Amino acid sequence: MSILTVNGLSFSYPSLDVIKDVSFEVMPGEVVSILGVNGAGKSTLLKCINRILKMSSGSVTVSGCDITDLSSRELAQKMSFVIQGGRFSSTSVFDAVLLGRKPYIEWDATKRDYEIVKDSIRRLGLEEYALRNVTEMSGGESQKVALARTIVQQTDVMLLDEPTSALDLKNQLEVMNIVREEVRRRDIAAVVTMHDLNLALRFSDKFLMVKDRRIYSMGGVETITADAIRDVYGVDAEIAEVGGHKVVVPLRRFQGSNVDAKARLQRERVLNSRQAGPGSMPSSSHHPLPVDMMGYISNSGHPHAVMLKISVYGKGGIGKSTLSANISHVLSKKGTVLHVGCDPKADSTRLLSGGQAVASFLSGGKPSVNGALTCVECGGPGAGKGCAGKGLAMMFDYIAGIDADYRVCDVLGDVVCGGFSVPMREGNVDVMILMTSEEYMSVYAMNNILRGMRNINDTPVILGIVLNSRGGDASDVRRFSEAVGIPIVLELGRSDLFFKAEQEGRTLCELFPDSREARLISGFCDSIEGARLFSPACLTEESMEAIARGKPGVLSIEPPSERAPTFESFDADRNITYKGDFIMPACTSHGAADLAMMLNDAAVILHGPRNCAYLMEFAFRRRMALSKADRHGMKMRCNIYSTGLDAMSAFAGGIDPIYETVRRVRDDGFDTAFLIPTCSSEIMALDLADVAAKASEELSMNIIPVKADEVFLSSKYGSAMGFFDAFLKAVAKSSEVVPGTVNVFSRAMYGMSSDESREDLDRLLSPLGLKANVRMMGYMSVSEASRFCAGEFDIGLRDSEFNRRIAAAISAHTGRREPLLLDIPEGLAETEAWMSEVAGYTGRSGMLEEALESVRKRYAEGIAAVRPFLEGRRV
Numbered sequence: 001m002s003i004l005t006v007n008g009l010s011f012s013y014p015s016l017d018v019i020k021d022v023s024f025e026v027m028p029g030e031v032v033s034i035l036g037v038n039g040a041g042k043s044t045l046l047k048c049i050n051r052i053l054k055m056s057s058g059s060v061t062v063s064g065c066d067i068t069d070l071s072s073r074e075l076a077q078k079m080s081f082v083i084q085g086g087r088f089s090s091t092s093v094f095d096a097v098l099l100g101r102k103p104y105i106e107w108d109a110t111k112r113d114y115e116i117v118k119d120s121i122r123r124l125g126l127e128e129y130a131l132r133n134v135t136e137m138s139g140g141e142s143q144k145v146a147l148a149r150t151i152v153q154q155t156d157v158m159l160l161d162e163p164t165s166a167l168d169l170k171n172q173l174e175v176m177n178i179v180r181e182e183v184r185r186r187d188i189a190a191v192v193t194m195h196d197l198n199l200a201l202r203f204s205d206k207f208l209m210v211k212d213r214r215i216y217s218m219g220g221v222e223t224i225t226a227d228a229i230r231d232v233y234g235v236d237a238e239i240a241e242v243g244g245h246k247v248v249v250p251l252r253r254f255q256g257s258n259v260d261a262k263a264r265l266q267r268e269r270v271l272n273s274r275q276a277g278p279g280s281m282p283s284s285s286h287h288p289l290p291v292d293m294m295g296y297i298s299n300s301g302h303p304h305a306v307m308l309k310i311s312v313y314g315k316g317g318i319g320k321s322t323l324s325a326n327i328s329h330v331l332s333k334k335g336t337v338l339h340v341g342c343d344p345k346a347d348s349t350r351l352l353s354g355g356q357a358v359a360s361f362l363s364g365g366k367p368s369v370n371g372a373l374t375c376v377e378c379g380g381p382g383a384g385k386g387c388a389g390k391g392l393a394m395m396f397d398y399i400a401g402i403d404a405d406y407r408v409c410d411v412l413g414d415v416v417c418g419g420f421s422v423p424m425r426e427g428n429v430d431v432m433i434l435m436t437s438e439e440y441m442s443v444y445a446m447n448n449i450l451r452g453m454r455n456i457n458d459t460p461v462i463l464g465i466v467l468n469s470r471g472g473d474a475s476d477v478r479r480f481s482e483a484v485g486i487p488i489v490l491e492l493g494r495s496d497l498f499f500k501a502e503q504e505g506r507t508l509c510e511l512f513p514d515s516r517e518a519r520l521i522s523g524f525c526d527s528i529e530g531a532r533l534f535s536p537a538c539l540t541e542e543s544m545e546a547i548a549r550g551k552p553g554v555l556s557i558e559p560p561s562e563r564a565p566t567f568e569s570f571d572a573d574r575n576i577t578y579k580g581d582f583i584m585p586a587c588t589s590h591g592a593a594d595l596a597m598m599l600n601d602a603a604v605i606l607h608g609p610r611n612c613a614y615l616m617e618f619a620f621r622r623r624m625a626l627s628k629a630d631r632h633g634m635k636m637r638c639n640i641y642s643t644g645l646d647a648m649s650a651f652a653g654g655i656d657p658i659y660e661t662v663r664r665v666r667d668d669g670f671d672t673a674f675l676i677p678t679c680s681s682e683i684m685a686l687d688l689a690d691v692a693a694k695a696s697e698e699l700s701m702n703i704i705p706v707k708a709d710e711v712f713l714s715s716k717y718g719s720a721m722g723f724f725d726a727f728l729k730a731v732a733k734s735s736e737v738v739p740g741t742v743n744v745f746s747r748a749m750y751g752m753s754s755d756e757s758r759e760d761l762d763r764l765l766s767p768l769g770l771k772a773n774v775r776m777m778g779y780m781s782v783s784e785a786s787r788f789c790a791g792e793f794d795i796g797l798r799d800s801e802f803n804r805r806i807a808a809a810i811s812a813h814t815g816r817r818e819p820l821l822l823d824i825p826e827g828l829a830e831t832e833a834w835m836s837e838v839a840g841y842t843g844r845s846g847m848l849e850e851a852l853e854s855v856r857k858r859y860a861e862g863i864a865a866v867r868p869f870l871e872g873r874r875v
Helices: 042-049 072-078 093-104 111-123 139-152 169-186 197-203 226-233 261-272 320-331 388-399 418-424 440-456 475-484 496-503 516-528 541-548 590-596 610-627 647-652 656-667 679-684 688-699 720-730 755-768 801-814 827-842 845-870
Strands: 004-013 016-026 031-035 057-062 079-082 157-161 189-194 206-211 214-219 235-242 245-254 308-314 337-341 368-370 373-377 406-412 431-436 462-468 488-492 567-571 576-580 603-607 640-642 672-677 702-705 738-745 771-776 791-797 820-822
Touching: 004 042, 016 042, 016 057, 016 206, 016 214, 031 042, 031 169, 031 197, 042 157, 042 189, 072 079, 072 093, 079 139, 093 111, 093 139, 111 139, 139 157, 139 169, 157 169, 169 189, 169 197, 189 197, 197 245, 206 226, 214 226, 226 235, 308 320, 308 418, 308 440, 320 337, 320 406, 320 516, 337 388, 388 418, 406 418, 418 440, 431 440, 440 475, 440 541, 462 475, 475 488, 475 541, 488 516, 590 603, 590 610, 590 672, 590 720, 603 610, 603 656, 610 640, 640 656, 656 672, 656 688, 672 688, 672 720, 688 702, 702 720, 720 801, 738 801, 755 771, 755 827, 755 845, 771 791, 791 801, 791 827, 801 820, 820 827, 827 845
Parallel strands: 031 189, 031 206, 079 157, 157 189, 308 406, 308 431, 337 373, 337 406, 431 462, 462 488, 603 640, 603 672, 672 702, 738 771, 738 791, 791 820
Antiparallel strands: 004 016, 004 057, 206 214, 235 245, 368 373, 567 576
C-alpha cells in the first residue's frame, strides 16, 4: 500500500499555470527524486503536497488520510518538510532541532524528546555546534540543522526541497546517506527535489521528471536516458557506468534557441569577458552566467538560452517606457524578447500590444504574446493598499519559467521600495540603462538609483545614461556623467514622431523605421552586446545640492558606505543597550501577543505570516511550562490565530484574510479578540484600527486593535505598550470604585498568577485592610480584567521604565493618581519597607504597626520551623 498518493494535483497563480494534473504514488522504503529545470514547478509541487499552498484541484493522501481532513498538528505528525533556502530565528542549534518535536509536545519537552534530538544532532555531526546560535552558522551547516529537525519530527513522509544545495561534496554524500538510512530504518518515504542528476541516481529508487509543468516520466533508473535528458533539460548527454553506478556526462550543446548558434556563442563570450570601467570590480570577479554540470545557465531562469537581461531605470514621466518599448521592438528582430512592465500603473507594454492594455499579474492576466514579443505587466494594488514591491518580487519568480533571448525590464526609478530593486539585483540584470532629462529631479532620481545599486549590486553592469532632452540646458547632466564616470550613450530630443507613433499604439521604430530617431535607437541596440560596462558610483548630497543651485565647481563622489554591521539602540523594555556589531533582537508583535495570551477567554489574532503565530505559540507554551502558572479551576489555553498573510495577500493589500480569521474565532466561541500587527502588516501600513471597527460591527464581535510601537522594531517585546493602551481603552470606566481594592500590574510575570503567589500577595495586603482586585501580571479571564477601573489603588511590581509608562497610561485613563511602583520584596526587612510604602500610598499608616507585627510573627514562626535543620550549619 502506498504511503503517499498524489492524484490529479494542479496549481495556478493568477497569471500562470504552475502544475498540471500531476499523479503518482510513493511506497514505504522509497526515496523519490523530482527532476526538472528551474521554474518547472518542483518546489511548488512539494508545497502543495504539504498544504503550504492550496492546490487548485486534485487530492493528496498520506498514510491513507486525506491531507484536507487533518489538523495542522496531525499533518505535522505525518509529513515533514525541509524548505529550500529556509531560515531560522535566533536560537541555539539544539532548540532549533527541538522545534521538530513540537507536533508531539503539549507543555514541555519530555526526556524522550531530548534524547531524540541529541541522537539526530549526533548523526548529522552537529554536536560541537549544539549551543551555537543557528543564525551564525554557514548555509551548509544550517541545511544540516534543518534536516536534523525534520528527522526528529519522525513522520511517515519527508519532503526535501534541494537538501544538498548549499553543501560540499562530502556533506552532500553524508546527508543523502542519512536520508536513505532513515527511510530504510523506519520504512518511511522521502520525496526530494534535485538538480544534481548524479546524486539523484546514486541515492534514489524512483525518478519523477517534470517538463512543461507536467510529469514527463516516472520510474526506476531505466527512465534516466539520453533522450529524456535532451527532452527535459535541452542538452545532450551520455549515460555511463562508474563504480557500478550510472552517471550523466553532459556534452554541453544547447538547444531551443531562436538566435543562431554563432550569435549565441558570441553573446556568451561577451557577457563572460566584459571589462569594467575605471574603479570597477575586475571582470574576473563578475560571472553573471555560470554554466552548471548539465550545461545550461544556472541563474538565467531557463535552460535553453543565454538570456540577456536588460533593465531600464529612470524617473517616471521622462519617456522611459517609450524607450524601453522601442528597445524591445528592435531586439525582437534578432530573437525572442520578454518585455516586463514593472510600473504599478501597468502601462509599460501598450506600445507593443497595439495600444491595448495588457492584463496585469495582479489582476490574473496571462503573458501577451505577439510574434517574437512576450509582454508581462506587474500592475499594483489600489491606492493606499498592499505592497507593489512585493508583487514585483513575486512576478520575477513566475517569469523565471518564460524562455526568451532578451528580457527588457521597464522600472520606475523614483519609488523608494525594496521590491523595485529586484530588476537590478545580481542574476536579474546583465545590462542596466539609466534614463534622465535635464530636470533636476530626474538627475536626483538617477543618483538615488546609483546609490541603491552600490548597496545591492556593485558589479559592472551599467551601460550608460540615455538623455531624453526636453530642450533645456543639459550641462548639469554632462557634469554628473563626468563626475560618476558613466557616459551618456544616447541622446534623444523632442520629436512629433514619438507622439504620432503613440497615437497609433505602436513604437516609433516600428512605424517610422527610416527616421533619424529610429536609426539612433537601432544603433544603440546594436551596441548593447559587447559594450563596455561600468560599476555604480553616486554623488554626495552636497554635490547634488550644488547642481540644484547651479553652482560651478568640482562634484564629489560619495564614498562607499561601511559594510560592517554597526548598531546602537536602547531597549527600554528590558533596560539593555545594544552597541557595535551586535544587532538587537526585535519583533513587532511578541510583547503584545505575550500579554494578550494571559486572557484565557480572548482570542489573539496576528495579522501576518503563519510562522509569526507559530513562534508566538512556541514561546507561550515554553514560558507557561517553565513558570508553573497554574490556577485552580482555570485551564490554560493558547488562543492564538494567524491571518496567514502570504505574498499575494501582501501584494493585493486586501483585508479578506482578517475577516476570514475573525469568522473562525467567532465560530470557535470567542466574543473578544485582540488584533495585533506584525512586521509584514506594519510595512504595508494597513490601518488595523479601521479594519477592527468595521469587522466588529459587521461580524458582531469585540475586535480590539493593538497599535504597534512608534519606532519600528525597537524592542524584542514589540507592541507591549500598545496592548496596555488597547486593554485600558477596552475596559469600562466604572464609577463604582470598590474601597480598599488594589490593582497589581507588571509586564507578563506568569509565575505571579499561580495560586501560591496570589495567596502570598493577599497575605501582604490583608493586614492593611486591602484586597487585590485585578492582577495584570499573569493568567486571568476577560471578566476579571473588566473590573480594572473598579480598583481604588494601583501598584506596579518593579520600578522600571516600562512600568512607569504603564503607570502614566493607567493614571491618564482612570483619572487616579499615578500608581505606586515597588520591587518585589525579599526577606523581612524588604517586606517591612514594602508594606510601609503601600501603607503611606493608600493612607493606611495608622494600621502599619499592627500589620508589621503580624508579618513579623509569621516570619518568626517560619524560621522556628526550619531552625532545627539549619542550626550550626554555614552556607
